[in-house]
Amino acid sequence: MSIKTLAIETSCDETSVSVVEDGRKVLSNVILSQIKTHQRFGGVVPEIASREHLEAINYVIKEGLEEAKLGFDDIDVIAVTNGPGLIGALLVGISAAKGMSMALDKPLVGVNHMKGHICANYLAHQELEPPFISLVVSGGHTYLVDVTGYDTYEVIGRTRDDAAGESFDKVSRALGLGYPGGPQIQKAAESGNSEAINFPRVMLEKDSYDFSFSGLKTAVLNYLNTEKMAGHEININDVAASFQKAVLDVLVQKSIRLLQEKKRDKFVLSGGVAANKPLRELLEKECEKIGVKMYYPPLELCTDNAAMIASAGYFDYINNGSDTLDLDVFPNLGL
Ligand code: KG4
Ligand code: ZN
Numbered sequence: 225m226s227i228k229t230l231a232i233e234t235s236c237d238e239t240s241v242s243v244v245e246d247g248r249k250v251l252s253n254v255i256l257s258q259i260k261t262h263q264r265f266g267g268v269v270p271e272i273a274s275r276e277h278l279e280a281i282n283y284v285i286k287e288g289l290e291e292a293k294l295g296f297d298d299i300d301v302i303a304v305t306n307g308p309g310l311i312g313a314l315l316v317g318i319s320a321a322k323g324m325s326m327a328l329d330k331p332l333v334g335v336n337h338m339k340g341h342i343c344a345n346y347l348a349h350q351e352l353e354p355p356f357i358s359l360v361v362s363g364g365h366t367y368l369v370d371v372t373g374y375d376t377y378e379v380i381g382r383t384r385d386d387a388a389g390e391s392f393d394k395v396s397r398a399l400g401l402g403y404p405g406g407p408q409i410q411k412a413a414e415s416g417n418s419e420a421i422n423f424p425r426v427m428l429e430k431d432s433y434d435f436s437f438s439g440l441k442t443a444v445l446n447y448l449n450t451e452k453m454a455g456h457e458i459n460i461n462d463v464a465a466s467f468q469k470a471v472l473d474v475l476v477q478k479s480i481r482l483l484q485e486k487k488r489d490k491f492v493l494s495g496g497v498a499a500n501k502p503l504r505e506l507l508e509k510e511c512e513k514i515g516v517k518m519y520y521p522p523l524e525l526c527t528d529n530a531a532m533i534a535s536a537g538y539f540d541y542i543n544n545g546s547d548t549l550d551l552d553v554f555p556n557l558g559l
Contacts, residue, residue, distance in 0.1 A: 229301040229541070230288065230324075231534035232281070234317030235309025235337050236363070237261075237268045239280040241288030242530035243299070247374075247538035250347055252291035253524070253531040256280050259404065266403050267393065274312030281320050288530070296328055301546070303537025306334035307557030308364060314553040322549055331546035333537045337528075338365055338559045339377065341494040343539065344525040344532035352519055356490035359479045359507075360559075361497035363389035363404070367559055368433050368482055371492070374539040379559050380482060381433025388471055389497045391437040395444050395467050399460050409464045410500055416461030418469035421447060425473050433478055440470055472503050480510050493520040496527045 226245050233240040237258040243251040258276050262268045289295060304321035306314060318334070325332035342358050354374060360367040366388045368381035386394070389406060396405025401412060423443050426436045444467050451458050483491055491511050497503065498520050511518040525532060 227300045227538060227542070228294065228298060229303050229534040229538045230299045231303040231335070231530040231537050232285070232317040232321050233305045233337070233340070233528055233530040233533045234277045234281065234313050235305045235307075236313060236528055237273050238528040239277050239284050240528065240530035241284045242534050243288060243292040243294060244347065244531055244534035244538065247343070247535045248346055248350055250531045251294070252288050253529055254284050254287040254291055255524070255529050256284050263403055266397055268310070270310045270312055273310055274316055277313055277316040281316055285320065285324075296324070299328070299330060301331050301333060301537060301541050302328075303333045303335050303534055303541070305337045305340065305533050306551060307554030308337055309555060311553060311555045314555065318551065318553050322551070326549060331541065332549065332551060333541045334547045334551045335533045335537045335540060336557055336559065337533070338362070338367065338495075339540075340532040340536040342369070342371060342377070342492060343535035344494055344521040344529070345492050345519050346535050347531055348521045348525055349519050352490070352492070355488060356492050356519075357479065357483050357486060357488045358492040358494055359475060360495045361388040361475065361493075362495035363387060363393065365495070366435050366437075368478060369559060370486055370488070375543040377559055381435060381478060383435040383437060384428075385436050385438035386441060388435070388437060388475065389495070391441050391471060392497065394441050395464075398445055398448060399463060401460070401464070406497055406500060409468055410502070412461045412464035413468045413502070416459065416463070416465030418465040420459065420462035421466040423447075423466050423470040425470055427474065427477070433482055435474065435478070437471065440467070468500075468502065472500075472506055475503065476506050476510055479507065480514065483511070483516050484514060489516055491516050491518045493518065494526070499523050499526040
C-alpha cells in the first residue's frame with residue numbers, strides 16, 4: 225500500500241504545502257511566495273515572514289489537499305521542516321503540523337530542510353538512488369555531501385562563513401540589482417565578460433572541501449569602492465559575470481575533486497543556487513569529462529517547496545519512524 229505524505233515548509237519566505245506518494249510522486253505542490261513583500265526591504269524580514277506564514281498556512285494546506293484531490297483522511301504521514309531556518313517562520317509550520325497530527329491521529333515527522341533540497345532530486349529523477357555526491361547550495365548553507373543511503377548523509381565540506389546563495393544576494397545588493405540576488409546576477413552576467421575582473425577563488429587548505437565566500441564578497445565591495453573613488457564608470461554586467469564565475473569555479477573544482485576521490489559515478493546538484501544555469505552547464509560539462517552522470521531538479525523544485533520536504537519526510541519515516549508531539553524547531557540545524 226502506498227504512503228501519502230503531506231508536508232509543510234515555512235522555513236524562510238515561501239509558505240508551501242505538498243502531498244507526495246511514496247517519496248517520489250508529486251500529487252500537489254502549492255507554493256505561496258512572499259518575495260514581493262520582502263523585495264522592498266532588500267531581503268527577508270523575519271517578523272513579516274512569520275506573520276505572512278500565519279495568515280496563509282490554513283489556506284495553503286487546503287489548496288495542497290485540493291490540488292491532490294484528497295481529503296485529510298487520505299493522508300498517512302505529516303512532515304514538516306523543523307530546521308534550519310527562521311525561528312518564527314519554522315514555528316508557524318510546526319504548530320500547524322502538530323495540530324493536524326493530533327487532530328487526525330497521524331504520525332508526525334520533523335524534516336531537515338537541507339535533506340529536503342537533496343531529496344528534490346528523487347521527485348525529478350525516478351531512477352536516482354544513493355550512493356551519490358551532492359552539492360547543496362542555498363541561501364543560508366553550502367554543503368558537499370556523500371549521500372550513502374536514503375537517510376544517511378556524510379558531510380564532507382561546508383562553508384566557513386557566507387553561503388554561496390548569500391554571496392549572490394549580498395553582491396546583488398551592492399550592485400543595486402535587488403533581492404533575491406541569484407537570478408539578478410545571472411541575468412546581468414549574461415551581458416557581461418566573466419574575465420573582465422580577476423576576483424579571488426578561495427580554495428582554503430589543499431585537501432579541504434570547505435568553502436569560504438566572504439572574502440570574495442569583500443573583494444567585490446573593495447573593487448566597487450576603489451573604482452568609484454577613482455571616478456571610473458562601473459560595468460555592472462562585467463562585475464556580475466566575473467563574480468559569478470569566481471563562485472562557480474570554486475564550487476565546480478571542489479565537487480569534481482570529491483567525485484574523483486570517492487569514486488562516485490553520480491552527482492546531484494540541489495538548493496536554490498542549483499537554479500543557476502551557468503553552474504549547471506559548467507558542472508555538467510566537467511562531470512561528463514570524468515564519466516559521472518549529473519542530476520539536478522527542475523527550477524520549481526530547486527528553490528524552497530514542500531514537495532522536497534515530503535520526500536525527505538517519507539524516507540525518514542520509513543527508516544526511523546515518527547517523532548513525538550514535543551518536536552522542536554532548530555534554526556541552526558546542521559545536516
Ligand atoms: O534554497 P533556497 O530557495 O532557500 C534557502 O534555503 O536558502 O535558496 C535561495 C537562494 C538565494 O540566495 C538566491 O539568491 C539563490 O538561491 N538563487 C540563485 C538563483 N536562483 C536562486 N543563485 C544563483 N543563480 C540563480 N539563478
Ligand atoms: Zn532552501
